[in-house]
Amino acid sequence: MTNPLILRVRAALETISDPTTGRNLIAAGAIRGLAADDGGRVRFTLELAGADRNASEKLLEAAKSAANAVDGVRVVTAVATSHQQQPTQAKHTPANTANAHANPFGLKKKPQIESAGETLSGVKSVIAIASGKGGVGKSTVAANLAVALAAQGVKTGLLDADIYGPSLPTLFGISAKPTMRDGKIVPHEAFGVKAMSIGWLVDQEKAVAWRGPMVMGAVRQLMSDVDWGELDVLLIDTPPGTGDTHLSLIQSKRLSGAVIVSTPQEMALADMRRGVSLFRQAKAPIIGIIENMAWLEMPDGSRQYIFGEGGARKAAAKLDAPFLGSIPLYPELRQASDEGMPLAAREHPASDSFNEIAHTLFEFTKNDEA
């Protein structure tokens, strides 16, 4: 988990340059495992290829004092490791070669995340779908919103970047691996949506063990190596919480904004606040908050507020963020998701909720200059 303090520490580390490469420590990929907790404790590893001991100790001291000077930092724990650069190998097996961090899918060598977003030149708006907590229905909402947008004639892409639990293969009922064309990954097309999931590209058992740099490399490739073509909107389903995937998206400078999905209860709302603050600090506007599992529709038409009433709407007001709408709990929504047939593709009251929210979302993108 990451918090906004990390952004400030990263910025401080960007001011330190590695004399060997002439690049700053972040751009050079020399900072690994950067973490910060609410108590202001920061830790990271400085990993330098081929640097001698003296040089790496000097850099470590400089990096530690830069991090220490950041407002809110109390303790910095950092170590330096150095390794010899390995020769480039002809055959690349993802996750176990020298450049696996930059290239987890074993495609051609990639540019930095800062330029990965530039390759999305045909995509007008890039929107992150985030949640503070896991299991609030973020992926279900993202998939159904994408289908609803496409049904309204909006050219839509959906990228499932939830490295630790990709659900798009199930939600869209697709298990086939995508094909390649001219060195790029061709997204699947289903329900009018161009769809790509990390679940189609990597072995999940390996991906759960990925550290920050691998996650960031994967996000970079999902943005730059997929042939998205011309899109009005690309929705990106992110892992719950705030972590390396979110930081990568922010660094790509292509985010038009973020949508936060929450259930109504207080605990989920506390986590949601953290996500809102991360995106805001990175100047990515919060497009709005969606309340999922808002109530259960009873057969007599009455509503049962299983997770409390209107909590996300109230939190949106407190956070000064737009409230985009509520989606009730529908057993058919869960069932349709498990069957790989999003409910938004059919006639159902849930589709009305998704259609309304999709409309608001598209209105936002019209003013977007990303």
Ligand SMILES: Nc1ncnc2c1ncn2[C@@H]1O[C@H](COP(=O)(O)OP(=O)(O)OP(=O)(O)O)[C@@H](O)[C@H]1O
């Ligand atoms: N409004 C809803 N009504 C009924 N079931 C729902 C609703 N929203 C989501 N679900 C169900 O809740 C479960 C969790 O949803 P989902 O996987 O979309 O959550 P998530 O927030 O993306 O989870 P993760 O933390 O794994 O990323 C799924 O079984 C899904 O079908």
